[in-house]
Amino acid sequence: MSIHMLNTDYEPSEVTLSFYEYLEGSELELKLNMLYNASCMLAVASNLQAVSFAYNKRKICLKRTHLEEWYDCALTNELTEMDIMKKIEALVVAGNELPL
Numbered sequence: 001m002s003i004h005m006l007n008t009d010y011e012p013s014e015v016t017l018s019f020y021e022y023l024e025g026s027e028l029e030l031k032l033n034m035l036y037n038a039s040c041m042l043a044v045a046s047n048l049q050a051v052s053f054a055y056n057k058r059k060i061c062l063k064r065t066h067l068e069e070w071y072d073c074a075l076t077n078e079l080t081e082m083d084i085m086k087k088i089e090a091l092v093v094a095g096n097e098l099p100l
Helices: 027-044 064-071 081-093
Strands: 002-006 013-018 048-055 058-063
Touching (some): 027 058, 048 064, 064 081
Parallel strands (some): 013 048
Antiparallel strands (some): 002 013
């Protein structure tokens, strides 16, 4: 895996996580993991505006604004990992489509 920081000196900043090996698991599992990881990164880094994942010859980009709309709350460092996990679980159980 490699991490590429882009546009960090000014808004919007973005980080890209590139996975060189094939990621295994169901598409739902991969998307849930990416959603959780991006949410955690955006919550702790206030200047980060997007997180991209390059994997299995695909690329998914999750933007702060889109995720905050989906969660219906701001992603701030006041959210704990458990808060994020509970929000994802509640929204998925309620039938909301994943924002990927």
